[in-house]
Amino acid sequence: MAENTAVKEEKKTVTLTVAECSEFHNMGEFHENITSVAEAVAKFKEIPPERMHGIPTIGIRVADPKNPEDSVEMDVLIGKRIDLDMLRYVPDIAENWQAQQMIATLIHDMPEAQIEGEIPENIQKKIDWIESRDKRADELHQITDKLEKGVKDVFQSDKYKQFLNVMAKFPRYSVNNTMLIMMQRPDAQLCQSFTGWKQMGRYVKKGEKGISILAPAPYKIEREQTKLDDKGRPVFDADGESVKEKVEVTIRAFKVVKTFDLAQTDGKELPMIGPNELVGSIDGYPKLLQALQEVSPVPVSFELIDGGAKGYYNLENKSIVIQNGMSEVQTIKTLLHEMAHQKLHDKDTVPEAKDITRNGKEVEAESVAYVVCQHYGINTSDYSFSYVAGWLEGKETPELKASLDKIRQTASEFIYQIDQRMEVLMAEKEQVQEKGANPELQGVVDKVLKDLDQKRTVSKVKESVKTRIKANAEKAEQAPKRNKSAKTKEERA
Template sequence: MAYNKKNWIKQKEEEKKQWAKDAVESIKLYERSPEDVKDYLDFMSRMYSYSPRNIGSIQRQFPGAGFVASKEKYKELGFEILPDQRGIDIMVPTPVKYFKDENGREKQVKYASKIEKELIAENKLSTSQKTFFSLKPVYDITQTNAKPEDYPKIYPNGRVDFDVTDKNIVKDILQATERYLESNNIPVRSENYSLIGMGAAKGYYSPSENRISLNRLNTDTENMTVLIHETAHAIMHGDDSNMTSTPVKEFEAELTSYVVNKHFGIDTSSFSNEYIAQWTHKLTNVKDVETSLKNISSASTQIIEGIEENLELEQEIALEKKMDQVLEDRNEIRLTLSQYDYNDYVGMLDAHADLLKEKFKSDNIYIKKGTETKLPDQNDTLLVDKNYLVIENQSDITGEDLKDLQYNTWKDIALSEGERTGKHFSISAMYLVIAEDDHLTIENSIAKSTDLDLKGKSGEELEFYKKAIEVFDKTNNGMTIDNLSFENDMPISFEDFRSLHEEIEAMMSQGTEKDNNNLSREGVERDYVVPVQQLEMMARKFGMDKEGKLKQPVIHLPEENLVTTLKAFSSSLSSGYNEREKFEYGLYTHQDQPLYLGQYDTKENKSLIETLKTDAEKNDKSAELNEVFKQVREQNKQKTMEMELTKAPIK
């Protein structure tokens, strides 16, 4: 949800001033709790004790380094080094053992012969040890995949993720802040700090270059607080002719960041109080607090107004973009449980809501309610409007995570669910569904089943995919997106259209010869085979029988080498997707040749059906066209009857 100015009551200037004053009192009284100190010391006790020389070398290469260890040590602790992180080189002692052979020559023990090793073991040959030093890389913990919760509360420069109800607001504010800075000619860059010697720093403002840099490893909420902190530096200290002391600069910048974040509903006091207290020794080295508070009030107002102005612009851009989108953006996990009805899902959520929220790290879990009946416009399939669970993906779960979630997480509730419902607890479908900017991906625990970009698709293709996605939303059956058999609405090339009859004939003859054995569909990558008795149904799905007759008329557009059903093409014209003003067409009811050729022109203000009738009359094909329309009406009546029969739930 984007930031909505109407939903956020703009605080009066006096209230913002009061926030700053309250924060000042908290900073003066700030004390680290004994528990936090103990956690920090316990954490640091796991680190190897480095020599003073190595400690100095570490700080020179990686300023702000705290907990430092080798790649092997981090592996023991359960952490991995992040990609593209440069190691911190330290001098590592390597002891080498020597002995003197019978001729008095000094040799390394590892090169001793078998007899010499026996003499060494019996102390008949004297040994000595020399220590050599070599460079070995170590890494700061901020260069690992350690999460914010893995750090002690008072760990300096540790990763932080502030508690935010809607993380989209953070992204909106970040974009708006960057846009505000760009309008003031202050560029923002995200950089790999391990490569540029900035170490564990989270960001900085460079007055000489008038730019802001952010550590590429920051979390989104860290970036927000750091970016506003550095923005405050740029506004208040960019041209520091008064030579303000560093503690005062940090006090003003961080308290400004606190006030601005609080205005947008984000409480950073746990970080800000600690930060300011350490920099200013509880404000003892800030001589004129009142002057600083005036600077903070002025800067925070300026930044808030700049962000809000650009938030409104971001919303306008997002609204324009949304109006052009075919798909609504989403990021969710969908789960269908075998044999579960709606009440079973409700009971499961009641019994295991806390566990599900913990496992999926999501507080938005709900049930998509279905009718549990066959879809009326899919009479050649067994597709059912299903109940299923929808989990908003708030923690960026990936397709790789699904396997663990599917096969391990559910063990925690499978037994109790079996006892509660008396049903076998089984997952029949689990998908990660991400739609962003009209790009749809669907993944299961094995692979990515759909990767579909709708940008640039023709009107007919969009109509087809919209229908397929609607079916997927009802059924939670991922195969429906890439299955091109729904009434054959998907446009194909004219060459493919002409070859369909041969393919269907070949399948049918192959099926007869095999005498009901199973046949694999040639050219289709599937891990199953299709029974011969289903081939006739497959031919119907193609829209063509084995004699080449079509069950519904199709349109051929020769200029575009495109063939699609009359139904789909007419729908795309009426929906406004079709941008053609004038085109020639061929109407086919049989694969071999067109019933007749015609031309459509939008300037004539006729519907496609009216044009078809006019062109049929010109070609003396009115009787044939009326017969085609009669057959289509009969098919529609049949579908209506079947729809009535499928209204009762499937047992």
């Protein structure tokens, strides 16, 4: 998104020059109208030292495009030194944002050059930004290389289970960050930033090494572009030239940040962390099953299925059928598996599902079920993921990554919906328990409320009778008048 940061100003063209001789540019090699610092530095370094006619230089030229002769030029890099003292005498260059950017880039790209004079604050800020950009780029390059390898490695059976276990603990994390946490600290329980732990009353232990993950790091740059009117059309000046304006543009980017696991911290005791291990037990099973059935967007039924199948999603009827009589763990896992099929692989609502192989669909559905079960402390680790290796064969990294994204997003949505529904069901259960806590007192309360309702009913009946009596009396009083009036009309007729 672009935001105006300056009103219209006179357009200037900023270019670079490279001269073999700083004192007399027409002696020896000379290049002009160079638009990038990288190109200027390359040409500067290509000048053979043995035939130099004086000291080589890189200069900056600021010119008016309407009048090229009206230009200001200054040599910035002279031999092995960068002269910044002269900037104070050339405000057209010193105050031009594009020239500032070029000087900052030149200082960064020529670290061996000696700087003469003080670096202006506006140029120093640009140097700092360039250096931080390079650092971020290097860190991102290293971490994306790890991810590229990790996506392939994770689909080995053991590592895949490990990855899904980590995903179950961090359902809100992206696939990239989930994988990075697993690769660096597979036993992580709960991750927060250094500041995040501090706000929770805990502190990171001395000497602990943070876990590197990715975080959004948008930044803004200035650029010059054609000004547009309210209808999106270019604006022209009196001479027919397009009006230019400087705008500030936000660029989406990422940076490497550090997060720390709970085990790396000390301090204030935290409330229950992670999944509720009681969910899935005899007490928790009915509520969890009810929550799943209510969360499911299609009807769920329990039947005797022939052929040994534990469940299936009926594409035609848009319903889920689960084998009746299975264990609680198997029932929950199978229902989640079929719910994942309904969400991810119904070709009527997900057209791209037709391009996924049957094996691929099973991997995705079972992975979603596994992650959700792990989140709620339901142990399904005995289930085999050995068929994943067969699905991996011939697949490229983007395809595998896309599948992991779907698994994470679907599991995260299921967990959120189940949590919301479980809260409602537990609240209803507590209300019922509170109501039945003292039967004698509840009986008295019920009797009082019943008597009150009866009194209100009697009162309403009495009020209704009074209203009817009053209405009948008014009718009786008006009846003779109506008869007399009718008789008068007859006589007149």
